[in-house]
Amino acid sequence: MMAQNRCEVSGVPPFAPYQQQPPEALNKLPELKAFLKSGEAESYRNVEVNFIHGKKAVLTIYSGESADDRDSWVEEEKVTLSDYQRTEEMHQLMLEKGSARSSHFQxxxxxxxxxxxxxxxxxxxxxxxxxxxxxxxxxxxxxxxxxxxxxxxxxxxxxxxxxxxxxxEEMIERNRRRDEMKQREMGRYPKPEPEL
Structure with missing residues (x-):
């Protein structure tokens, strides 16, 4: 079996729904941002970096038979990268997880x-x-x-x-005429006298 590592900026914060806190932005972690964006992470063999806005930086380790058949990969482990402050620590993590630098082989x-x-x-x-x-x-x-x-x-x-x-305005005029007619019928206004 071939181990396939993939760095992915993804994951859901493990907080309760009412206590959710925003994930640490890459802008607050300049060394991690440089490690992921400059291509250092991708210099390791079988590492792919995907950015998802608003999510924590997570290293997801998959195992699978071949790089072409990604559907059959099984997720082995997830490591939160924001826990690592220095670039050296991140390089050491990549080596611990079994990914060799591919720049030596390319x-x-x-x-x-x-x-x-x-x-x-x-x-x-x-x-x-x-x-x-x-x-x-x-x-x-x-x-x-x-x-x-x-x-x-x-x-x-x-x-x-x-x-x-x-x-x-039309409604007011209708109501005024209606009220006037009712008043006449009730006798409040003098009825016009018939002409002789």
Whole structure:
């Protein structure tokens, strides 16, 4: 059996529902953040880093037959990485858990390929973010233009407030006429005298 380690920023805090505390952010742990983001963690053989926003940094150790068949992997152990303050401690943890540094086994070409791949992924992500931002700004500009046109020229429809005010005035007038008729029937107002 081949041991497969995977560093993953995931996990649920083990607190009771009413006592939940926010997980320690990577920004508060600069050495751990550098270890995970700079590629040091991935320099170990069979280690993969996944970031999940708002979760604790957890090293999940899986065991499986092959790297291709991840569905058959079995979770062996979880280690909270925020307990380790220094980079040396994290390197020691990786070695304890059975992961050897793969940089000794990789050629310079493979390392260069890995760096280029990471740079390409980062550039693609930045491009996607920029494209989404441009689309958001375009939709906002269109919405603002539509709103200005409606304010300037009107859309031929009454606003809800105008409709409410109009129906209220009609109701007041109906009630006034009804009250006037009841008062006449009851004799409070002099009835008009018939003409002779």
């Amino acid at each position: 050629s310079e070409e493979e390392l260069k390929e890995m760096r280029l791949k990471k740079a390409q992924e980062k550039a693609d992500e930045e491009e996607r973010k920029l494209k989404r931002k441009e689309e958001r700004e375009k939709r906002k500009a269109e919405r603002m233009a539509r709103q200005r046109l409606e304010e300037e020229f009107g859309d031929g429809k009454e606003s809800k407030e105008e409709k409410y005010q109009k129906s209220r």
